[in-house]
């Protein structure tokens with residue numbers, strides 16, 4: 033983690049961001065003759081004009097021919113569509129695609145840890161491009177779910193153009209459980225300072241960590257003190273070579289629930305199995321941070337089993353926020369898909385040297401971690417497609433038919449994979465959600481108003497209404513007519529600053 037911190041410190045503070053912003057957003061901007069698509073007002077979509085001043089939306093005129101204030105810069109939106117900036121409520125900005133978070137490097141990937149210094153320059157240019165890639169695809173607000181070291185996030189915010197970044201502070205894994213188990217025992221307690229103490233494991237927890245400092249209430253209080261807006265915890269028994277990991281009991285989740293409520297924080301749970309989601313639903317979490325692709329004993333079922341439907345019905349009834357994160361799985365199958373690295377969008381979101389590295393044998397190291405059975409790529413790909421991806425699609429489709437509280441979240445990057453690239457991964461996730469059965473309206477709301485409401489950011493973002501931050505996206509196509517519209521962006525406004533999309537591309 034130290035290496036990353038040093039690296040980030042070296043890329044930050046090159047350009048003074050505030051001066052840049054204030055030079056451009058003090059004036060008034062009038063976006064004229066544009067079709068205004070705002071999620072609270074989908075019943076009456078009309079052509080009109082929007083006035084921006086000092087980084088905020090000042091007025092929204094839903095009629096043709098409204099007059100621009102004399103001193104305003106007029107931007108014609110004729111024939112185009114204006115939407116609120118998009119929100120991705122599940123990202124990891126300090127995790128590097130194709131490399132992973134430092135704990136992953138240490139444990140999963142010894143060779144990577146050794147070769148890392150060779151890639152320092154590449155990572156540095158990636159981190160400079162990262163915020164711009166999110167903006168390139170219209171994401172102006174992000175929530176980072178695992179942020180134990182705030183200084184790492186500061187580098188992101190210090191780039192001159194960046195989305196607004198919120199976080200869940202340091203996450204709350206169960207002692208020696210997922211994901212802290214991926215770090216070596218002597219490191220994991222430092223890397224996960226908000227781990228939950230388990231008296232049954234006292235022998236394997238260093239004595240310097242006192243039980244009272246690692247009870248849920250103390251952990252949650254630290255998240256709040258660090259400025260977090262959410263609490264992230266986990267129910268995961270493991271996969272691959274790491275199985276039968278310790279998980280929390282319902283009483284522990286109940287304590288986290290109580291503390292999160294008392295502190296006004298959103299409670300999010302990593303849960304991707306039937307067992308884990310059932311556990312989370314029974315414990316009244318606010319958000320399930322993944323789709324359900326692991327059905328456990330029901331994995332052999334072809335359709336959606338009734339037992340699973342029952343849990344999904346409860347998710348709908350309790351209005352639990354649902355992040356389907358289908359791209360987590362496609363981010364793995366990318367290594368077995370001969371077309372993935374050929375996508376023309378990839379050089380737009382990551383630097384050229386990184387694309388080159390992804391295409392090299394060294395850059396594909398993670399493929400062997402995923403499958404070293406020697407099966408043909410097509411067989412591995414199909415295995416994922418017909419197994420977990422099929423499952424998560426059925427689940428998301430069922431929840432869509434019940435109009436569940438979908439929250440748009442991508443988990444970018446979810447592993448040390450090059451299959452989850454910033455910005456582009458959101459666009460691909462939208463395609464996945466549509467394929468699973470979500471309507472374009474559901475996708476649009478999930479990425480705007482639903483996220484804003486769930487994370488209590490709706491006074492600031494999520495709609496086009498007076499008083500909100502002027503985070504806006506102008507598109508050539510309507511996102512209510514095709515999911516491709518999200519790739520037809522012409523301009524993005526961040527706090528009132530207009531940025532032509534083309535200028536945000538890496539190459």
Ligand SMILES: [Zn+2]
Pocket residue numbers: 122123124177443446
């Ligand atoms: Zn995640």
